[in-house]
Amino acid sequence: MTEHAYEFTHAITRLPASSIVHGLRAEDVGNPDHAQMLQDHAHYVSTLHEAGAVVTELPALEAYPDAVFVEDVALCLPGVAILMRPGAASRRGEVGEMESTLREVYDEVLSIDGPGFIEGGDILITAKEILVGRSERTDAAGVAELAAIVSDRGYRLREVMTPEGVLHFKTDCSLLDAETILSTKRLAASGCFENYRVIHTCDGEEAAANSIRFNHLLLMPAGFPATRERLQAEGYEVREINNSECAKLDGGMSCLSLRFQAE
Ligand code: GLY
Numbered sequence: 001m002t003e004h005a006y007e008f009t010h011a012i013t014r015l016p017a018s019s020i021v022h023g024l025r026a027e028d029v030g031n032p033d034h035a036q037m038l039q040d041h042a043h044y045v046s047t048l049h050e051a052g053a054v055v056t057e058l059p060a061l062e063a064y065p066d067a068v069f070v071e072d073v074a075l076c077l078p079g080v081a082i083l084m085r086p087g088a089a090s091r092r093g094e095v096g097e098m099e100s101t102l103r104e105v106y107d108e109v110l111s112i113d114g115p116g117f118i119e120g121g122d123i124l125i126t127a128k129e130i131l132v133g134r135s136e137r138t139d140a141a142g143v144a145e146l147a148a149i150v151s152d153r154g155y156r157l158r159e160v161m162t163p164e165g166v167l168h169f170k171t172d173c174s175l176l177d178a179e180t181i182l183s184t185k186r187l188a189a190s191g192c193f194e195n196y197r198v199i200h201t202c203d204g205e206e207a208a209a210n211s212i213r214f215n216h217l218l219l220m221p222a223g224f225p226a227t228r229e230r231l232q233a234e235g236y237e238v239r240e241i242n243n244s245e246c247a248k249l250d251g252g253m254s255c256l257s258l259r260f261q262a263e
Contacts, residue, residue: 005127006175006213011053012101012258013045016068017060023249024066024088026167032245040242041068044219044256047239051214053259056101067094068246069255072119072137072168074098075146076260081106082149087117087137098258105262110149116141121168121255127178130155131192133162133169160192167250174211174254176218176236182227184209199234202226207243210252212259219253 016038021031048055061067066088073095075082081102083095095111102109112118122138123146124131130150132143140159147157162169163186172187180197181188184206188198201208201224208224218236220228221243228238243252 005125006177006215007261008214008259009052009054009262010056010105010260011048011214012056012058012070012098013041013048013256014058014068014070015060016041017062017065019062019065020068020245020249022065024090025249026165029248032248036242037068037245040245041256043241044253047217047219047241048214048257050239051217051219053214054262055257058098058101061094061097064091064094064097066091066249067097069121069249069251070094070098070258071255072121074102074258075120075123076102076106076258077125077150077153077155078261079106079263080108080110080153081260082146083109083111084118084120085112085114085116085142086119087135087139087142088119091119105260112142112145112149114141114145116143116145118142118146119168120258121170122162124170124173124175124181126175126181126196128156128195130157131160131169132157133160135162135166135168137168138162161190163187163190168255170210170254171250171252172206172209174209174213176213176231176234182209182211182231199230202230207247207252210254212253212257214259221247221252
């Protein structure tokens with residue numbers, strides 16, 4: 001199925017626009033500093049390079065403040081990309097802005113047409129299955145439309161629930177390897193990872209859960225030392241990246257890229 005769930009050759013990112021100060025957020029803890037965000041974004045891209053990625057860096061889109069969070073607009077699977085239909089109305093236009101880039105890479109590009117909604121941040125691909133968390137941004141109809149597309153291609157999709165008050169499913173979890181998930185305790189308590197080995201984020205470090213495994217490296221947000229040490233003790237090769245500005249908009253490591261294996 002998705003045997004290469006953390007092995008990738010390519011990534012797509014988009015530079016943060018100065019309009020980022022108008023980005024969506026659950027709670028207003030101040031505007032992100034654009035200059036700091038550019039610096040962090042450059043570090044993120046250089047770390048993807050270190051992990052072996054060929055990175056396509058798209059230009060900033062001033063019209064769409066949240067467009068730096070490219071993961072939400074598409075799902076990249078071997079052989080097919082699927083354009084999402086974001087639950088946030090202000091983000092729907094980002095999808096069309098991504099389409100031509102995906103068509104350069106993929107022979108087959110499909111789309112979620114609605115009426116449901118689904119965002120890539122709610123989708124975790126593992127070696128066994130595709131997990132989709134229903135959330136404020138992803139509804140049952142959106143999940144059902146994706147399930148119909150991927151089941152035709154031999155994937156098993158399992159619908160789960162994103163914890164209440166959490167933006168996306170992957171705000172609270174990441175894939176560490178073929179059988180291991182990094183998860184907050186609150187998400188793991190739902191039982192959704194019963195068939196996996198789970199490593200919990202340490203108490204008070206829940207925001208560390210939005211990390212990404214890209215080949216041999218684990219990119220995680222800086223500032224969560226207890227969780228970092230736990231992961232290093234398990235043998236993961238960690239790279240920390242400052243995420244203070246994206247965090248003000250509920251964004252993390254996974255949100256900042258689309259990751260895939262070129263054919
Ligand atoms: N600020 C990211 C989002 O709400 O989609």
